Amino acid sequence: MTRVVVIGAGPAGLAAAASASQAGADVVVLDEGERVGGQFWRHHPAFTDPRLQHQLTRFSALQEALEDVRVVTSASVWRVEPGTPLRVHALVGPVDAARRRGETLEADAVVLAPGAHDRVLPVPGWTLPGVTSAGAVQALAKRDGVALGTRTVVAGAGPFLLPVAQSVALLGGEVVEVVEAASAGTIMRGWGRRPWQMIAAAGKAGELGSYLATLARHRTPYRLGSAVTRIHGGSSVEAVTVQHIDRDWRPIPGTERIVECDSVALGHGFTPRLEAAIQFGCEITGARNGGDRFVRVDSQQLTSIPGVHAAGEITGIGGADAALAEGEIAGLAAAGVPAADLRYRAPLTARRRMRAFTERLATHSIRPGWTAWLDDDTIVCRCEAATRGAIAEYADASSRGMRLATRAGLGPCQGRTCGRSVEDIIGAASGFDRRPVLSSVRIGELAAHRIPPTTGEESKQ
Amino acid sequence: MSIRISFDGEALEGRDGQSIGGVLLANGRRTWRTAAGAERGIFCGIGICQDCVVTVNGVEGVRACQRTACEGDVVEREVRA
Numbered sequence: 002m003t004r005v006v007v008i009g010a011g012p013a014g015l016a017a018a019a020s021a022s023q024a025g026a027d028v029v030v031l032d033e034g035e036r037v038g039g040q041f042w043r044h045h046p047a048f049t050d051p052r053l054q055h056q057l058t059r060f061s062a063l064q065e066a067l068e069d070v071r072v073v074t075s076a077s078v079w080r081v082e083p084g085t086p087l088r089v090h091a092l093v094g095p096v097d098a099a100r101r102r103g104e105t106l107e108a109d110a111v112v113l114a115p116g117a118h119d120r121v122l123p124v125p126g127w128t129l130p131g132v133t134s135a136g137a138v139q140a141l142a143k144r145d146g147v148a149l150g151t152r153t154v155v156a157g158a159g160p161f162l163l164p165v166a167q168s169v170a171l172l173g174g175e176v177v178e179v180v181e182a183a184s185a186g187t188i189m190r191g192w193g194r195r196p197w198q199m200i201a202a203a204g205k206a207g208e209l210g211s212y213l214a215t216l217a218r219h220r221t222p223y224r225l226g227s228a229v230t231r232i233h234g235g236s237s238v239e240a241v242t243v244q245h246i247d248r249d250w251r252p253i254p255g256t257e258r259i260v261e262c263d264s265v266a267l268g269h270g271f272t273p274r275l276e277a278a279i280q281f282g283c284e285i286t287g288a289r290n291g292g293d294r295f296v297r298v299d300s301q302q303l304t305s306i307p308g309v310h311a312a313g314e315i316t317g318i319g320g321a322d323a324a325l326a327e328g329e330i331a332g333l334a335a336a337g338v339p340a341a342d343l344r345y346r347a348p349l350t351a352r353r354r355m356r357a358f359t360e361r362l363a364t365h366s367i368r369p370g371w372t373a374w375l376d377d378d379t380i381v382c383r384c385e386a387a388t389r390g391a392i393a394e395y396a397d398a399s400s401r402g403m404r405l406a407t408r409a410g411l412g413p414c415q416g417r418t419c420g421r422s423v424e425d426i427i428g429a430a431s432g433f434d435r436r437p438v439l440s441s442v443r444i445g446e447l448a449a450h451r452i453p454p455t456t457g458e459e460s461k462q
Numbered sequence: 463m464s465i466r467i468s469f470d471g472e473a474l475e476g477r478d479g480q481s482i483g484g485v486l487l488a489n490g491r492r493t494w495r496t497a498a499g500a501e502r503g504i505f506c507g508i509g510i511c512q513d514c515v516v517t518v519n520g521v522e523g524v525r526a527c528q529r530t531a532c533e534g535d536v537v538e539r540e541v542r543a
Binding site: 033035040045047048095096097098099118119121128129130131132133134136137138139140141144145146147149236237380383384386412413414417418441443 | 477478479480481483484487488492493497498500501502503504505506507508509510511512513515521523524525527528529530
């Protein structure tokens with residue numbers, strides 16, 4: 002029986018686990034959360050507003066399909082190993098607790114579905130309490146049923162800002178403005194003269210319509226071609242500066258407006274969680290030219306490493322529908338279903354349809370001029386309080402030299418929050434994505450964990 | 463169902479199932495940590511940034527946005543120079 006380990010239990014991982022299990026594989030799913038569902042289905046059964054829960058029928062169907070699957074939640078995967086068999090090491094137990102239980106799984110195939118997290122561009126004042134990522138607003142709304150503030154500015158780039166604004170409104174908060182970096186012209190060019198046709202084709206018309214209706218009902222302005230370029234406040238957020246930006250996202254002097262608010266949600270797109278793919282040795286696209294980095298996969302979602310499949314946001318940012326389709330394909334392939342099998346047809350069609358939609362998301366891609374809104378003393382690395390000025394001073398040093406001198410990326414988050422921004426400032430790739438330990442693990446846990454000896458070819462010699 | 467935790471010696475009430483961060487925010491606390499001399503609160507909300515860490519029942523460095531609050535949890539602020 003083919004042993005399949007799925008890392009991540011969001012839409013991609015759940016779809017992979019379900020299809021692999023239905024195809025007869027022996028499946029284990031690992032997820033660091035306490036419940037399956039990932040960020041998309043992060044709702045709490047008791048206190049999430051039902052209007053925040055999308056595609057619950059699909060979620061229920063997937064959960065039922067996991068009957069024969071071993072689901073391990075609260076599991077932090079901290080190391081993976083290529084080879085025959087593939088190996089996955091995890092620590093299981095309450096978040097950041099001491100003395101979690103170590104577990105090593107061996108597999109014939111692994112499906113990587115770890116998802117993505119917000120990319121947030123630094124802005125002067127962004128460490129003030131009351132400033133969060135856009136995703137944090139969703140997480141707090143869905144998981145905890147709480148809103149951060151009473152007057153919120155939602156700012157950044159991309160369609161994700163709209164459900165975030167809706168969440169704030171549903172929880173009784175006021176969205177003062179939604180501030181989108183892409184200009185009206187860019188959006189017209191990127192999404193086409195009749196964007197609704199594209200959106201309808203991807204089955205997203207109803208969703209988009211409900212977001213726009215919410216904005217209209219609350220008379221919330223939707224500012225295009227603009228950015229929050231400064232956040233003001235003493236002990237917490239009191240106001241923001243909203244400013245027009247040019248096509249390269251450089252702030253245009255003289256267009257500043259002060260907007261009073263007590264919270265700010267920032268989201269400029271998403272960063273794929275590439276750590277496990279990199280540790281397996283999977284080929285990563287775009288890594289050399291400084292572009293967006295994703296795991297390269299073939300039509301079966303197979304990476305460059307035998308037996309290792311990837312699905313969802315780590316192969317390209319596309320949202321839950323794309324992730325579900327990719328996960329289903331990856332699960333079938335991981336279970337050994339041949340490419341010609343009819344079971345691939347529906348998810349392949351869905352994946353193709355979603356691709357047209359996801360390509361349009363590039364309309365909102367980060368442009369290099371954003372660094373012009375930073376001051377020299379703006380904190381870029383939040384963990385170590387490394388400033389733009391300090392990082393820029395070491396722009397010509399080696400990546401290692403820059404990090405050791407400024408401590409950028411060496412704090413507890415290991416550059417997950419600041420890594421790409423540091424690269425934009427120094428104008429070069431810095432290797433922040435390569436992390437020897439994949440998740441937060443206490444040093445004592447590492448020391449105590451006994452890795453069983455390798456049982457492959459090497460040990461027979 | 464409600465639960466009670468203590469935050470720096472003060473009793474706070476939360477809903478059973480909320481994260482520690484959720485309980486703190488629902489009680490009007492927006493900051494529970496000092497870093498580089500300034501107040502910090504929750505930032506990423508999904509366990510990535512580590513900006514919300516607190517000491518829970520004597521164990522340091524616990525992400526408040528990820529750990530579910532349990533009845534009687536003793537939560538303390540952390541200070542990082």
